[in-house]
Amino acid sequence: MDDEHRRSGPAGETHRAAVLRAGSDPAVTGDPRALRRLTAAERRCGLEPRVGRAHTDLEPRTRRVLTEWMFQVCEEQRCEEEVFPQAxxxxxxxxxxxxxxxxxxxxxxxxxxxxASKMRETVPLTAGRLCVYTDNSASVSDLLV
Incomplete structure (x- = not known):
């Protein structure tokens, strides 16, 4: 989140400034063709029955540690509630x-x-801010490649 979209609160806490969110677009939500296309795309790109099937060495604990870290980042950045599940x-x-x-x-x-932030947030997370959360083990160019 860019600094111009942040404001300071009590005790130096930073909070997200109020932003307007877009409403539903009746051209999309009211068109049955859109729902059919989305449903067809979901069937083609849905999750495998067993998550991580391509991984023979990915332990459930490893995934849990990663998703807990992702959740903490989303919480600290006060992301919209849809960002974490989408990610x-x-x-x-x-x-x-x-x-x-x-x-x-x-x-x-x-x-x-x-x-997920780009898709769900009015003011998305920046690549630079996310790299800080990796202790700079990932660079901005790593994220954008």
């Missing part, structure tokens, strides 16, 4: 289809939060 959906979909080295999991989780 986890992206993560599970990716892990279900692609093998990722364990040392790259945090980068994948960071990219998932970045994309």
């Amino acid at each position: 986890v959906r992206y993560l599970d979909t990716y892990l279900g289809r692609s093998a990722v080295d364990t040392w790259h999991l945090q980068l994948v989780g960071t990219v998932c939060m970045f994309l």
Whole structure:
């Protein structure tokens, strides 16, 4: 979140400034063709029955640690409540289809939060801010490639 969209509260806490959110678009929500296309896309790109199927060495504990970290980042940044679940959906979909080295999991989780924030937030998280949460083990160029 950019500094111009933050404000200071009591005891130096920073809070998200009030932002207007867009309402539903009747051209999309009122058109049955849109729902059919979304449903068809979901069938094609849905989660594998077992998340992490492409990973033979991904332990449930490892995924839990990653998602807990993602949740903490979303909480600290006061993300919209839809950002974290969307990021986890992206993560599970990716892990279900692609093998990722364990040392790259945090980068994948960071990219998932970045994309979910872009999709769900009026003022999305910046790549630079997310890199700080990785203790700079991921660079902005890593996220944007």
